[in-house]
Amino acid sequence: MTEPDSTETTDLREDARDDEYALDPEIVAALVEAVESHDRVAALALLEDLHNADIADLLEQITSEERRAFVELLGAEIAPDVLTELEEGVRDEVLKVLDPGLIVEAARELDTDDVVYLLSDLDEAQRKEVLDALEPADRAAISQSLTYPEYSAGRLMQRELVKAPPFWTVGQMIDFMRASDDLPEPFYDVILVDPSARPIGTIPLSRIMGMSRPVTLGSIMEEDFRTLHVEDSQEDVAYAFNQYHLVSAPVVDDDGRLVGMITIDDAMTVLDEEAEEDILRLGGVGDEEISDRVWEITRRRFPWLAANLLTAILASAVIAIFDSTIADVVALAVLMPIVASMGGNAATQTMTVAVRALATRDLTPTNAFRIIGRETMVGFANGVAFAVLIGVAAGLFYSDWTLGSVLAAAMVINMLVAGVAGILIPIGLDRLGADPALASGVFVTTVTDVVGFFAFLGLAAAILV
């Protein structure tokens, strides 16, 4: 095992850099071997160079049995941060094997947002045990956080923050921080609050450090700042951080009082999770994790496939209407999947763009009508292009220009419908409050399959036979 070494030649360093941010499979293999031979010393030596986030990745990538052996041998060495980095399924496994005393110890070390995150995974008994072991102030704060809805700003925020009244000077602020022994680390902004604990401004640390001691905080604060509400969805939180380039933001309760702070690293994690959710849902997959087992995955994918089966049966029913036509002209059976497939693809393109634009709030009532019109025209334009291509090809191949024309006409119809359905269905689902990424695919495919087969076989029945 070699470490990337800055004294190597450039070429070698280029190679090393390629894998710089991936967990080295050789390290993983060596570690698994050390764990299986109960070689604690070797295992610890290997762990030492790994960042907690990489140790979490390692635990996710090894088998369930290896993971168990790892936790049994090295449980006491697993940093609290490793637990919060783990994906849910793996964390559940680890928490089940881990000595409860270690979980309590981890909870004492972590920031409140991480404790809240960990606790939401524990069962009632474990949760109570951990809560009871915490300092009363932390316990109250964490119990309070747990009352907020899952995936809300209240769950995401940390209680640890630095606030000050606006009449303090820079000097007082610095003295306060020097005297304080439990500053959150790192933090980026001081939050100024009025006497009833309502945030009235924020100051980036870098600005405080550039000012001389007598300057009053109120005179250098950012008045135009954004507060989040405890019940804001985490999706809104991620959007606000990304849109307005926030680094930290105060969180307030219903009375507008400061109760916590969210930092950008947590918002970035949420942004990543939300994008992952959209990608998986668009691919017809629910919430699954790379470490899930065969049975879990089979069961989770089943409903999506079942929905697709209904769509496919509906499309078959349309074909069945025209079975005598197909018996007369078998070429129809050969060509009909082309119409359905092209429509399905065109609709998926439009739907993907629409779902993404809705998620990023680029598709709004301001431009919705324009975008609908544009997608309709795009569907028509590509429909005509592919109609000509495939119509001529089929006409030549079968020496039957009527068949070619029927195919071309069906192609234009289906791709036009694909454009309209691809944009209207996600917008419609969004207006109804449903997640357009979740269900658009099934509806869209149903429309393009049914219309594709119906248009092609219907025209053929009317004209050819």
Added chain:
Amino acid sequence: MTEPDSTETTDLREDARDDEYALDPEIVAALVEAVESHDRVAALALLEDLHNADIADLLEQITSEERRAFVELLGAEIAPDVLTELEEGVRDEVLKVLDPGLIVEAARELDTDDVVYLLSDLDEAQRKEVLDALEPADRAAISQSLTYPEYSAGRLMQRELVKAPPFWTVGQMIDFMRASDDLPEPFYDVILVDPSARPIGTIPLSRIMGMSRPVTLGSIMEEDFRTLHVEDSQEDVAYAFNQYHLVSAPVVDDDGRLVGMITIDDAMTVLDEEAEEDILRLGGVGDEEISDRVWEITRRRFPWLAANLLTAILASAVIAIFDSTIADVVALAVLMPIVASMGGNAATQTMTVAVRALATRDLTPTNAFRIIGRETMVGFANGVAFAVLIGVAAGLFYSDWTLGSVLAAAMVINMLVAGVAGILIPIGLDRLGADPALASGVFVTTVTDVVGFFAFLGLAAAILV
């Protein structure tokens, strides 16, 4: 137009919060009206309350003509930050209409990373004009940055940073910052460098602020920090920030010398863009933007549809082999799309999970074999489940249990193949250095269509006829 008002009742506030982070269509409409009636005062009053990022969104959502009118009326009022927030197509339009003097002025105000970003959009002549107008030091730094590959850390980094030697004390550091009049704002870490400008440690500002003046910086620095290289891809940069919860990171050149710094807000933007790219590519769409016109979109989507047409024609060719079988048993034409469709869906599920896991580096050589085995078993398991369902349904409907059995057998085969292809194709493309999100879909569909039709019609030809 009403502003969300914190004195309203809770119910009303809930409603307002729903749209808190979306651009109010009424404001957009009012602004467009003001622009069209050349009412500068009214337009400015409306703009005043909007964040630069929201003004950029607004410019993206209105029509090209409205945009032009907006820039002509209010060009001088467009903050430089608005330009960097715009998506490329819209920025090009705005830059074409904007007074060149204003572009130069914007470049003087922006951080170097933003200037680099702007310049990469300008044509040679415009670029030269802007560069010539900058301070010589900035010009040199920016010209240097432009030599790094697009989408690299070198393009993303800003030159503005705060560095110090490790022997400085906290007091010296604070005095330096107070004396400095061009501190980057905000910044989060001081980077410690050795005499040859190589980074040797970082210190979060919050830590400096908590220490007393005589403490030496070297004694409180983070030695375990991550540096990025100017040629690291922006994807790697985003990964490192997200994985290791970085807030800022030093960027070094080939000699290991500090040349810049990347901050988390830029990394977050990249993470968002990379996720968007994967979503669009998986949906068979290239790089398109919501403001693109019909013709651009039609042209950009055409190649993806053309690739799909080839797949569809290949599938048709397989059907054509069995046309006499279909002529004998028309039910085959009715049922065959079900097999292909279910295989396509199952493969898309597996492919989506694999593409995402490759992007997040959760699918590695360590677990690849295990995941391939798992996907094969999932494909088989769901294949058997749906084979039973559809086999029985078809057997009953057509009162033909041989037909039902053939359909069931084809379903198992195709869904098993779907699982295998769905995982092997993205992994294979990734190993070959291609983006698995870009091309997996076409290959996967080709496989499931061809195998689906061939298995079903082939079995039917052998057994039924």
